[in-house]
Amino acid sequence: MMDRLYAPWRAAYFMNEPEPGCLFCRMLASQDDRAHYILARGERWFVVINRYPYTSGHVMVVCNRHVERVSDFAEAEGAEMTRLVARCERAIAQVYSPDGINIGANLGRSAGAGVVGHFHMHVVPRWQGDTNFMSSVGETRVVSEDLNDTYEKLRRALAE
Numbered sequence: 001m002m003d004r005l006y007a008p009w010r011a012a013y014f015m016n017e018p019e020p021g022c023l024f025c026r027m028l029a030s031q032d033d034r035a036h037y038i039l040a041r042g043e044r045w046f047v048v049i050n051r052y053p054y055t056s057g058h059v060m061v062v063c064n065r066h067v068e069r070v071s072d073f074a075e076a077e078g079a080e081m082t083r084l085v086a087r088c089e090r091a092i093a094q095v096y097s098p099d100g101i102n103i104g105a106n107l108g109r110s111a112g113a114g115v116v117g118h119f120h121m122h123v124v125p126r127w128q129g130d131t132n133f134m135s136s137v138g139e140t141r142v143v144s145e146d147l148n149d150t151y152e153k154l155r156r157a158l159a160e
């Protein structure tokens with residue numbers, strides 16, 4: 001449970017990953033944003049819903065380049081990431097009114113990364129007691145909202 005407390009975004013993308021190559025690079029190349037739950041595309045990053053969310057509204061801000069670390073960023077990439085994370089923060093606050101928000105990244109599988117080697121920042125709405133509730137139901141994550149509803153709500157809020 002401590003893992004969840006400090007790294008709630010340890011979603012197991014790789015458990016469900018039969019296709020070769022990088023999931024985020026495939027998403028980026030795709031023409032169908034809705035099919036992949038891509039919420040917004042910037043010049044250097046895109047925003048996508050986590051298909052295995054820790055809580056409803058869990059999104060990721062993903063670098064367009066296949067780079068692993070913050071130290072790989074160009075100046076302009078760092079600046080745009082901050083702007084997009086801020087947009088996500090505002091949209092999540094507006095749509096979900098959470099008690100708090102986790103923002104963070106896992107570099108490497110040992111750190112909990114589900115997609116290894118392609119940098120992505122998680123933005124996760126949190127509610128008082130959500131961890132406590134989850135420990136009481138063991139490994140079951142609490143996800144109440146349909147992903148399509150999440151998509152519609154957050155896309156609208158991000159566009160504002």
Ligand SMILES: [Zn+2]
Nearest residue numbers: 022025066118
């Ligand atoms: Zn990639």
